[in-house]
Amino acid sequence: MTPLVKLYWIRVALGIIAAIISAVLAELIGTLTELTTLVNSITIALLIYFITYYILRASFRNKIEKPSKILSTGIACISLLG
Numbered sequence: 001m002t003p004l005v006k007l008y009w010i011r012v013a014l015g016i017i018a019a020i021i022s023a024v025l026a027e028l029i030g031t032l033t034e035l036t037t038l039v040n041s042i043t044i045a046l047l048i049y050f051i052t053y054y055i056l057r058a059s060f061r062n063k064i065e066k067p068s069k070i071l072s073t074g075i076a077c078i079s080l081l082g
Contacts, residue, residue, distance in 0.1 A: 003063040003064050004064060004069060004073055007064070007069075007070065007073045008073055010052075010056065011073065011075070014049070014052055017048065018044050018045045018048045019041075021044050021048075022037075022040060022041040022044050022045070025040055026040065026041070049075070053071065057070050057071075
């Protein structure tokens with residue numbers, strides 16, 4: 001498996017984790033409004049993405065030739081699932 005494929009599947013797994021955390025948080029807090037739940041979900045997805053970006057960048061820096069690929073690979077997975 002190439003490093004980009006590994007990175008993609010890691011981001012898919014992180015998107016699923018973000019979705020689970022968002023669902024549990026929405027259930028615990030209760031649905032105040034639909035907008036609050038949406039904002040919380042987006043915030044959790046962004047936090048997970050940016051925190052893990054720095055970790056993944058350190059891991060894949062020498063394996064992927066373009067650093068911008070680390071930032072952009074799998075971004076839709078986290079945004080859609082989270």
